[in-house]
Amino acid sequence: MTRRYAIAGLGHRAGMYVEALKGDWSHAGDLVAFCDTNAARMASYDPGVPAYGDFTEMLDAARPGVVIVTSPDHTHHGYAVAALERGCAVIVEKPLAITAEGCAAIAEAAGEVTITFNYRYSPRNSAVKRLIAEGAIGEITSVHLEWLLDTMHGADYFRRWHRDKANSGGLLVHKSGHHFDLVNWWLDASPETVYAQGDLRFYGDANAPGPRPPRSRGSGLIGADRYSLDLAADPRLDQLYLQAEHEDGYHRDQDVFAPGVTIEDTMAVLVRYDSRAMLTYSLNAHAPWEGYRVALNGTLGRIELDVVEREWADPDSAARLGKGARRLTEGRVRGERLVLQRHWEPAREIEIPQGEGGHGGGDRLLLEDLFGTPAPDPLGRRAGHVDGIRAAGIGIAANTSIETGLPVRI
Secondary structure, eight states: OOEEEEEEOOSTTHHHHHHHHHTTTGGGEEEEEEEOSOHHHHHHHOTTSOEESOHHHHHHHHOOSEEEEOSOGGGHHHHHHHHHHTTOEEEEOSOSOSSHHHHHHHHHHOSOEEEOOGGGGSHHHHHHHHHHHTTTTOSEEEEEEEEEEETTHHHHTTTSGGGSHHHHOOHHHHTHHHHHHHHHHHHTOOEEEEEEEEEOOSSSGGGOSSSOOOOOTTSSSOTTOTTOOOGGGSHHHHHHTGGGHHHHOOOTTOOTTSTTOOSOSEEEEEEEETTSOEEEEEEEEEESSEEEEEEEEETTEEEEEEEEEESOOOTTOSOTTSTTOOOOOSSSOSEEEEEEEETTSOOEEEOOOOOOSTGGGHHHHHHHHHHSOOOOOTTOOOBOHHHHHHHHHHHHHHHHHHHHSSOEEO
16 A cells, blocks of 8 residues: 655755655655745755645645655654644654654654664664674673764764754754664663763864855855865755755855854763663764774673774865765775674674665665565664654753753653
């Protein structure tokens, strides 16, 4: 039985779902409506899909059975609750919400909610879950997770709407929701207490490295500014944002050192779980390379996962978001390595199945789970609203801890 799908929020992320429902998963149902405040952006995807500027009007006219929410983070809970109250199923991009009140509203509305934690589906992260489930290191006592965003990807959060914490909840809600969910899922535990510190040390007007060069938007590379983004150089970004600015005045390519940045770029978090396990976590959004390192300590040994997603950020690359950037193989090599070492045994490397597509192969597996034929999943990768609340809850509590200087009990 096919379903009727609508998408709320037609920014860049929506493209994955539009392409899926128009392509490999077209058998899953019909794409019956778009909803966004920007008509030009909706038309850039498919002018044949009915487009609505008002969400309630869209629900009344298009009568979707499933609403996919890919709008700015602070609007997620509003769209989700309105759709659930109409009896629709909801698929929500993370985070589920950016406030405790938003999380509570979704929980109260009830209904079928799926949150797209695609990192669960990445083969390397699934391999870690599998080792834990097999009891390879016994009961987990602590986790250390260090995540590095480089000066291509990390800077991008300071160019767009995410730079205002009122829109995104900051990186501890928007980006780290992925990371906190991974730990929650690996541990199969609920967070209880959170303590955090965070600061804006690199981006923002107070940290500008000097006078800002003149900016000539939409006309080739913008001077010698390594932190600039040329929307005109990417046909899709040009169509989706530059050519749509006249509708709402939104600039996708803001200066990362301009006033208005209210989110942190350097963060550290300590979490205690109901299983008594502890998490130490750090996020740096201005690193010279991109990837993550995780270590899980247990009563029988230790698991280590090292991932290098990009070795360096090439300032001369015309692809300012890293697409097509040159690769350097000396010193730091792109790739992943999973190591298991049990007590009284030598370390051994665990083979990781290779995935295809974005997020380490996770995106395609996620789409198959959403739109394909349901299959048994002993790893329990599909996430519901409780998982979304637990992940967002850590970030929300961490923000409160940063503001107050005190630990926060969830």
